[in-house]
Amino acid sequence: MKLHYKVPGDDFTRAGEASGEVKRKLKRLGFDSDVVRRMTISIYEAEINMAIHAGGGVVDVEIMPDRITAVLTDDGPGIPDLDKAMQEGWSTAPDNIRSLGFGAGMGLPNIKKYTDILKIDTVVGKGTTLTMAVLIKPE
Amino acid sequence: MTISDVQNILNAKVISGQDHLENEVHNACGSDMMSDVLAFVKDQSVLLTGLVNPQVVRTADMMDMVCIVFVRGKEPSQEIIDLACDRGIVLMKTPLRMFPACGMLYEAGLRG
Numbered sequence: 001m002k003l004h005y006k007v008p009g010d011d012f013t014r015a016g017e018a019s020g021e022v023k024r025k026l027k028r029l030g031f032d033s034d035v036v037r038r039m040t041i042s043i044y045e046a047e048i049n050m051a052i053h054a055g056g057g058v059v060d061v062e063i064m065p066d067r068i069t070a071v072l073t074d075d076g077p078g079i080p081d082l083d084k085a086m087q088e089g090w091s092t093a094p095d096n097i098r099s100l101g102f103g104a105g106m107g108l109p110n111i112k113k114y115t116d117i118l119k120i121d122t123v124v125g126k127g128t129t130l131t132m133a134v135l136i137k138p139e
Numbered sequence: 140m141t142i143s144d145v146q147n148i149l150n151a152k153v154i155s156g157q158d159h160l161e162n163e164v165h166n167a168c169g170s171d172m173m174s175d176v177l178a179f180v181k182d183q184s185v186l187l188t189g190l191v192n193p194q195v196v197r198t199a200d201m202m203d204m205v206c207i208v209f210v211r212g213k214e215p216s217q218e219i220i221d222l223a224c225d226r227g228i229v230l231m232k233t234p235l236r237m238f239p240a241c242g243m244l245y246e247a248g249l250r251g
Contacts, residue, residue, distance in 0.1 A: 013218075016197035020226075023201065033203065034180075041177050041201050048174075048194075101190045101198075106174035113178070 001029075001063040007047050007072075009056025012100060018059045019044035022070075029063065031136070038114040039068050039134045045107045046072045046130050052097050053077065054128065067116075069133040078124035086112065140164055140249065142206045142229050145185055148247050149233040149240055151208060155220050156229030162205050167249045169241040173198040185249075187240055191215050193222055200226045210237045 003025065005018035023040040027033075043059060050057040054076020062069045084090045085108050093103025112118055117133040143160040146153060153160065162183075169187040170176050176186060176198050185206040186199050191213045199207050206229040209215060215223075215230060223230045233240055245251075 013193045016194060016201075020197060020200060037180060037201065037203060041180075044197065044201050045174070045177060100192055101171055101173035101188075101194055104172045104174040106172075106178055110174065110178055 001025075003059075003061040003063070005059040005061075007050045007056045007059060007074075009051060009054065012051050012097075015047045015051035016044050018047055022061055026063070026068070031068075035068070035134055035136060039070065042111045042114045042132055042134075043070050043072070045110050046070070046132070048102050049107050050074050050076070052093050052102065057127075065136065067133050067135045069117075069131070072130045072132075073127065074129075075127040078126055078128055079120070079122040080124050082120060082122060140247065142185070144247070145206060145208065145244065145249075146231055148243050149208060149231075149235055151231040151233040154215065154230040154232060155224050156206075156227070159205065159227065159229050162229075164205060164249065167241070167244050167251060168204075169237055176202065181251075185244075187237060187244075189213060189237055191219065193219050195219070196222045196226060196228060199223075199228055205229065206231065208233055208240065210235060210240050 008014050019040045026036045054074035057074030060071045079085050088109045089105040091103045091105035097103040115132040116135045119131040122128040164185050165183040166181040167185045171190045184204045187208045209232040212234045
């Protein structure tokens with residue numbers, strides 16, 4: 001099953017709509033709650049990042065029996081220092097975003113923690129693509 | 140304890156989700172930073188926060204949290220209430236500040 005969503009870049013309050021829908025879909029399909037949570041938290045964090053830094057983007061999710069993959073693509077400014085961005089607590093988010101409860105520098109570290117596969121392709125001035133997957137372990 | 144117990148301990152007013160007050164609560168988390176909340180997965184949790192925007196509900200939904208308590212008597216907008224109703228999350232507000240609210244729940248046996 002393939003799903004496609006747009007993340008708006010001009011309305012921060014709507015970031016999280018895609019991950020919310022993916023969550024309900026995965027639950028209905030009967031995936032284990034830990035798998036659902038790890039995947040949807042990761043998509044949610046990436047959506048928030050897109051809304052804060054990149055002016056929005058698109059989310060493509062592929063649901064397979066053995067893995068769930070999400071690819072998040074934006075045409076934003078790119079990540080100049082990926083090593084720093086992966087450190088907990090490091091953030092370039094502006095103060096108005098902090099007042100909304102984000103920008104603690106936990107986004108990418110959280111995604112890394114919760115996913116089994118994470119690949120980040122970023123080019124400064126062009127944009128960023130995050131490819132992430134959660135593997136379904138056989139019972 | 141139940142969500143109803145949380146309400147009594149915090150002298151809180153239920154804003155929405157009255158049908159879910161007998162659901163069990165096993166853990167609590169007090170934070171205004173949603174990414175910090177997203178870093179710690181627990182089951183059947185209650186979220187105490189001074190932050191009032193729709194992302195609080197989305198964060199709680201992602202974490203399968205069952206109840207959000209707004210501290211210092213903060214009032215959520217109708218948009219926030221509607222979102223919480225849709226996700227089956229109880230909303231309440233307490234006049235207490237964050238520190239005493241967390242302390243009272245801890246004293247009553249709830250852990251982080």
